[in-house]
Amino acid sequence: MNPSTSSSPRLPQRTSLVTLTAQSLRESMQAGHWHGHLPGERELCTRLQVSRHTLRAALHELQRDGFLEVSDRQRRRIKTAVKTKKAVHSRVIALISPRPLLEMSPSTVVMVDDLRDQLSRQGFSFEIHVSTACFTSKPARALEALTTRSPAAAWLLFGSLEPVQSWFLRRQLPCLVVGSCAPEIGLPSIDTDxxxxxxxxxxxxxxxxxxxxxxxxxxxxxxxxxxxxxxxxxxxxxxxxxxxxxxxxxxxxxxxxxxxxxxxxxxxxxxxxxxxxxxxxxxxxxxxxxxxxxxxxxxxxxxxxxxxxxxxxxxxxxxANTGQFARSVCKAARQLAEAGTLPPKAMRLMPRLIRGETL
Structure with a gap:
C-alpha cells in the first residue's frame, strides 16, 4: 500500500437533503414542538421547503429508527420515548419569509441552501416558515401564533419591514435581520453595504x-x-x-x-x-x-x-459573495442561538464591481 495514500485524509461527504430533513424533524420532536402526532405532509413540506418525495424518505428513515409509528389512518404518531425529551435545549434556527423559497431570487436560494448545510454541520436544525400574515402592517397576532407554535433558539427575518422588526424588538426574542433594519430599530442585522x-x-x-x-x-x-x-x-x-x-x-x-x-x-x-x-x-x-x-x-x-x-x-x-454572506449569517445565528442575544449592530459586506458595457 502506498504510504501517502493510506495517510490521506478522508474526503468530506455532503449530507443528503433526506438526512438533513430527517435530522430537522428528529430535533423538533425532541424539543417538544409537536405533541402526539406530526402535522400533515403538506404543512411539513412548506415548513421545511422540501419536496414530498424528500419528506417521505425522511419520514421512512425516522419510522425505521423507531421515532415514529404509522397508524391505520396514516397518521404518524411520535413515539413516547421521544416525547419525554422536552428538556433538550432547542437547536432550531427558523427563517421567516413572506415568500416561499422558489419565489426568491436565485442568489438568495443558493445562500439559503448553503446556510442550511452550514448550520447542519454545526448541529442545528433549520426551518423555513412562509407567512404573508406575518408581514402585514399589523403582524402581531400572526407572529405570536407562529413563535408560540414553533419555538426556535433564533429567528432569521427575511424581507422584513418595520412592523415585523418592531414586534421582535418589543418581545425581546433572539432574532437576526437578514437585510437592513428600519431607522431607529436596534436589532442585529447583516446586509450588503x-x-x-x-x-x-x-x-x-x-x-x-x-x-x-x-x-x-x-x-x-x-x-x-x-x-x-x-x-x-x-x-x-x-x-x-x-x-x-x-x-x-x-x-x-x-x-x-x-x-x-x-x-x-x-x-x-x-x-x-x-x-x-x-x-x-x-x-x-x-x-x-x-x-x-x-x-x-x-x-x-x-x-x-x-x-x-x-x-x-x-x-x-x-x-455580493453569497458564500461569505451565508457564513456570516451562520456565525451570527449560531452565536444568537447559543448566547440568546447579539449586540444590536449592523454588519455590512461590500460587494465587488463587475464592469460591463452599459456604463
Missing part, C-alpha cells in the same frame, strides 16, 4: 458627466433601498439631480414609470436599478424607445444574478 455601493456608483456616474440620474426601486420602506438612496445623494451632492422611480414590481408599472421619466423636462441619462430582474425590463424598454445603451443612457445594476452574465450589452453591476 448598499450605502457605500451606491455612493461608489454615484461617483462613477458623476465622473462620466451624468447630471440627471434615476434610482429605480420597488415600493416599500426597505432598509437597503433607503440606504441606497442615501448613498447616491451623498455622491451626487447638490449639483446633480436624483429622481427616485418607484414601481410595484410588475413590468407594466415599471415601464409606465420609465416612460414618465423619459417625458420629464430633465430625463435621466443614467439609471441605477435595484433588483437584478428589473434591470432587464428597464434596458429592454429603453431600447424599445430608441435609446442606445450606453451611447444615450447608461444602466447600472445594484444587484447581481447569474442571468445577467448573458445580456448584450453586458451589464455593469455589483456582485
Amino acid at each position: 448598499y450605502r457605500a455601493l451606491c455612493r461608489h456608483a454615484g461617483g462613477m456616474l458623476c465622473g462620466k458627466g451624468h447630471r440627471h440620474i434615476a434610482f429605480v426601486r420597488p415600493q416599500g420602506d426597505y432598509g437597503g433601498d433607503m440606504q441606497s438612496e442615501q448613498g447616491l445623494r451623498e455622491a451626487l451632492g447638490g449639483s446633480h439631480s436624483l429622481q427616485i422611480i418607484f414601481h410595484d414590481s410588475t413590468a407594466s408599472h415599471l415601464c409606465l414609470q420609465i416612460e414618465k421619466a423619459l417625458r420629464s423636462p430633465r430625463p435621466p441619462t443614467a439609471y441605477v436599478v435595484a433588483r437584478a430582474v428589473h434591470v432587464l425590463t428597464v434596458m429592454m424598454f429603453l431600447m424599445q424607445r430608441g435609446k442606445r445603451i450606453p451611447q444615450d443612457v447608461v444602466v447600472i445594476s445594484r444587484d447581481d444574478e447569474t442571468f445577467l452574465q448573458h445580456t448584450v450589452p453586458a451589464v455593469t453591476r455589483y456582485a
Whole structure:
C-alpha cells in the first residue's frame, strides 16, 4: 500500500437533503414542538421547503429508527420515548419569509441552501416558515401564533419591514435581520453595504458627466433601498439631480414609470436599478424607445444574478459573495442561538464591481 495514500485524509461527504430533513424533524420532536402526532405532509413540506418525495424518505428513515409509528389512518404518531425529551435545549434556527423559497431570487436560494448545510454541520436544525400574515402592517397576532407554535433558539427575518422588526424588538426574542433594519430599530442585522455601493456608483456616474440620474426601486420602506438612496445623494451632492422611480414590481408599472421619466423636462441619462430582474425590463424598454445603451443612457445594476452574465450589452453591476454572506449569517445565528442575544449592530459586506458595457 502506498504510504501517502493510506495517510490521506478522508474526503468530506455532503449530507443528503433526506438526512438533513430527517435530522430537522428528529430535533423538533425532541424539543417538544409537536405533541402526539406530526402535522400533515403538506404543512411539513412548506415548513421545511422540501419536496414530498424528500419528506417521505425522511419520514421512512425516522419510522425505521423507531421515532415514529404509522397508524391505520396514516397518521404518524411520535413515539413516547421521544416525547419525554422536552428538556433538550432547542437547536432550531427558523427563517421567516413572506415568500416561499422558489419565489426568491436565485442568489438568495443558493445562500439559503448553503446556510442550511452550514448550520447542519454545526448541529442545528433549520426551518423555513412562509407567512404573508406575518408581514402585514399589523403582524402581531400572526407572529405570536407562529413563535408560540414553533419555538426556535433564533429567528432569521427575511424581507422584513418595520412592523415585523418592531414586534421582535418589543418581545425581546433572539432574532437576526437578514437585510437592513428600519431607522431607529436596534436589532442585529447583516446586509450588503448598499450605502457605500451606491455612493461608489454615484461617483462613477458623476465622473462620466451624468447630471440627471434615476434610482429605480420597488415600493416599500426597505432598509437597503433607503440606504441606497442615501448613498447616491451623498455622491451626487447638490449639483446633480436624483429622481427616485418607484414601481410595484410588475413590468407594466415599471415601464409606465420609465416612460414618465423619459417625458420629464430633465430625463435621466443614467439609471441605477435595484433588483437584478428589473434591470432587464428597464434596458429592454429603453431600447424599445430608441435609446442606445450606453451611447444615450447608461444602466447600472445594484444587484447581481447569474442571468445577467448573458445580456448584450453586458451589464455593469455589483456582485455580493453569497458564500461569505451565508457564513456570516451562520456565525451570527449560531452565536444568537447559543448566547440568546447579539449586540444590536449592523454588519455590512461590500460587494465587488463587475464592469460591463452599459456604463
